[in-house]
Amino acid sequence: MIDIFNFQYKHIKKYIYSFISLLTFVLFIIIFLSSFHFYIKKKSGYKLFVEFSDVYGLKEGTKVNFRGIKIGYVKHLNIQMNAVVVLLYINSSNILIPKNSVIEANQVGLFNDVVVSITPLELVNYSDNILINALSKDCLKSPFLCSNFYLKGYRGLNYDDLVRATTRISQRFDDPRFFNLFYLFLQNSFHIADETLFLINNCSSFLYLSVESIKLLLFKYLS
Structure with a gap:
C-alpha cells in the first residue's frame, strides 16, 4: 500500500513539475512576444x-x-x-x-x-x-x-552653382570692356567731384560777399 502511494506521489509530483515548467515557458514566450511587439512598434518608421x-x-x-x-x-x-x-x-x-x-x-x-x-x-x-x-x-x-x-x-x-557664379564674375572682370567702362566711370566721378568743389567754393565766396555787403548797408543806415 505504501509503495502504491509513493508511486502515485512521484507521478503527481512529476506532473506538477512538468506543468510548472510548461507554464513558465509559456509566460516567458508571452513576455518575449509582448516586448518584441512593443519594440517593433516603437522602432517602426x-x-x-x-x-x-x-x-x-x-x-x-x-x-x-x-x-x-x-x-x-x-x-x-x-x-x-x-x-x-x-x-x-x-x-x-x-x-x-x-x-x-x-x-x-x-x-x-x-x-x-x-x-x-x-x-x-x-x-x-x-x-x-x-x-x-x-x-x-x-x-x-x-x-x-x-x-x-x-x-x-x-x-x-x-557648390556647383557657387563655382559657376564665381567663374562668371571672374570672366566679367577679365573683359577689357569692363575696365574701360570702369575707367570712364572713375574719370567722370573725379570730374564731377572737381566741379562740385569749384561750385562750393564759388557759393561760399558769394555768401561771404553778401554778408559783407549787408554789414556795410546796416552800418551806413544805422550810423
Whole structure:
C-alpha cells in the first residue's frame, strides 16, 4: 500500500513539475512576444513623399538629416515628366517633424556629398504632443508631419552653382570692356567731384560777399 502511494506521489509530483515548467515557458514566450511587439512598434518608421524639380545628386541611401542629425534615408526615387518624387524613410514613428519645415537637398562635406536637410521654421512644444507619433490617428490634427504626407522640396546649398557664379564674375572682370567702362566711370566721378568743389567754393565766396555787403548797408543806415 505504501509503495502504491509513493508511486502515485512521484507521478503527481512529476506532473506538477512538468506543468510548472510548461507554464513558465509559456509566460516567458508571452513576455518575449509582448516586448518584441512593443519594440517593433516603437522602432517602426514611416514614409514621406517629397517632390523636387531636379534630382540634385540624390540617390537611394542618401541620408536624411533633421537639425544635423541623421533620422532616415532616401528609399526610392521616381522620375516623372516635370518633377522627381523622392521617397524618404524616417527610422522611427516617434521622430516628430513640424509641418512648417523646409526640406532641401544640400551639398556638404569635403567631397560635396548630398544630403536631405529638414529645418523647422518655428518652435513647437513637443511636451504637449508626447503621446502622438507619425502613425497615430491624432497626428493629422497635430502640428507634425504624418506618414505618407506629400511635400515640396527645394534646392539648398550647391557648390556647383557657387563655382559657376564665381567663374562668371571672374570672366566679367577679365573683359577689357569692363575696365574701360570702369575707367570712364572713375574719370567722370573725379570730374564731377572737381566741379562740385569749384561750385562750393564759388557759393561760399558769394555768401561771404553778401554778408559783407549787408554789414556795410546796416552800418551806413544805422550810423
